[in-house]
Amino acid sequence: MIDEKEFIKQLLSPETQNTAFQKLLSDYQRPLYSHIRNIVLNHDDADDVLQNTFVKVFQNLKNFKGESKLFSWMYRIATNEALTFLSQKAKLSGISSEDLQNKTIDNLKADLYFDGDEIQIKLQKAIVTLPEKQQLVFKMKYFEELKYEEIADILGTSVGALKASYHHAVKKIELYVTSN
Amino acid sequence: MKTFKLENEPKIKSGFKTPENYFDDFSEKVLQQLNEKEVKVIPFYKRRKIISLAAAAVIGFALLIPIVNNYKANSNELDEATLENYLSYHSNISQYDLIQTLDDSDIEKLGNDVTLEDETLEDILVASPNIEHLISEQN
Numbered sequence: 001m002i003d004e005k006e007f008i009k010q011l012l013s014p015e016t017q018n019t020a021f022q023k024l025l026s027d028y029q030r031p032l033y034s035h036i037r038n039i040v041l042n043h044d045d046a047d048d049v050l051q052n053t054f055v056k057v058f059q060n061l062k063n064f065k066g067e068s069k070l071f072s073w074m075y076r077i078a079t080n081e082a083l084t085f086l087s088q089k090a091k092l093s094g095i096s097s098e099d100l101q102n103k104t105i106d107n108l109k110a111d112l113y114f115d116g117d118e119i120q121i122k123l124q125k126a127i128v129t130l131p132e133k134q135q136l137v138f139k140m141k142y143f144e145e146l147k148y149e150e151i152a153d154i155l156g157t158s159v160g161a162l163k164a165s166y167h168h169a170v171k172k173i174e175l176y177v178t179s180n
Numbered sequence: 181m182k183t184f185k186l187e188n189e190p191k192i193k194s195g196f197k198t199p200e201n202y203f204d205d206f207s208e209k210v211l212q213q214l215n216e217k218e219v220k221v222i223p224f225y226k227r228r229k230i231i232s233l234a235a236a237a238v239i240g241f242a243l244l245i246p247i248v249n250n251y252k253a254n255s256n257e258l259d260e261a262t263l264e265n266y267l268s269y270h271s272n273i274s275q276y277d278l279i280q281t282l283d284d285s286d287i288e289k290l291g292n293d294v295t296l297e298d299e300t301l302e303d304i305l306v307a308s309p310n311i312e313h314l315i316s317e318q319n
Contacts, residue, residue, distance in 0.1 A: 025207040033203075037196045047202075054210045055217065108195075116195025123192050142186075143194045170186050177184040 004070055011061050021058060028071075029054075031144070032078045038139040039082040041104045041124070043113040049085050053078045072153040079136065079154065101128045119177075126176035130169055137162055138169040 010020035032053060037046040056077050064073060090100040105124045108114045116124075127135050136155065140146045141162075148159045155162070186192075267273065282290075 021211075022207055025210060029203055029206050033198065034194075034196070038194060041196075043196070043198065050206075051210055051213055055213055058210075058214055059217075113197045113199060114195050115197055116193075119189075120192055120195040174184050174186055178182075 005066065008061075008064065008066060008070065024057070024070075025054060028074055032074065034144055035075060035140070036078050036082045038143050039079070039136070040086060041101065041108065042111065045085065045089070049078070049081050052085075053081045056081065068153055072150065075150075075154040076156075083132070098128055122177055122180065123173065125180070126173040127169075129176055130172055134165050134169040134172075137165045138173070141166050 007020060007023075010016040011024065029050070033046060033050050036049045036053065037043065040046050040049055053074070057074055060077070064070070068076075086097055086100065090097045093100060095103075102125065105121060105128065108116065108121060108124070127138060130138065133155075137151060140151045140154070141148070146154075148162050151162055152159045157165075
């Protein structure tokens with residue numbers, strides 16, 4: 001694998017930009033899709049947000065300072081895009097973000113692109129009851145199996161705070177599933 | 181009731197799937213979107229800005245119309261009065277200079293406009309102290 005700095009150079013140079021961006025797309029489309037899908041839940045929305053994310057990445061490449069890893073920077077853009085999308089959708093529907101997510105989860109059973117059973121739906125319902133940050137941390141750690149260091153870099157928090165956040169999230173989820 | 185413990189359960193997957201071959205043409209979709217965005221020369225928000233600027237300019241001009249009209253009317257009146265005063269009291273143009281600029285048609289017109297009876301003319305000539313000077317100049 002080529003050095004990240006070299007890869008960023010290729011992304012910024014007009015001659016190599018197209019090939020490099022295609023590589024970026026093929027390397028990151030699947031993990032970023034999962035990340036976004038875990039936040040917005042529905043495939044069509046995830047598709048929209050993923051496209052917007054790559055467009056934003058492309059448009060902002062020239063501003064990428066290399067202070068963080070390309071991986072974290074792209075995950076950060078994807079997270080922001082997904083959260084903004086959710087809040088805009090909730091606003092348009094005139095309901096809260098939590099109500100919107102609950103509605104989406106109720107529709108999951110009929111979703112062509114979801115093959116979960118009762119426990120998966122219950123787990124999603126439990127996650128919605130968490131504060132936004134805990135939701136993100138739980139999804140990134142449990143479903144996407146990212147390392148604490150990676151999540152810390154993406155969300156800009158310390159590993160210690162993340163561990164505490166994940167611990168709280170798990171406790172609340174267990175309590176919700178037990179009592180429902 | 182059995183207490184649910186996440187770590188005791190087998191790993192619960194998210195259960196999310198994608199349509200078949202979704203990722204095969206995804207890159208193309210993004211690249212196409214990027215090309216479309218590059219073609220757009222004026223983004224909508226900028227166009228909206230131009231429209232509002234144009235509307236503001238039209239309103240500005242509309243508001244200026246009465247002011248300009250008044251100004252014009254005033255300046256016309258002023259022009260005539262100022263010109264008359266200037267010619268009468270401040271200019272160096274003597275009546276001789278003015279006479280020089282008159283041609284035959286002007287004199288004829290003056291003859292028609294200013295009709296003096298012989299008696300009045302006589303009175304003026306008698307009252308004028310330098311009548312001789314005037315008569316000699318006529319010749």
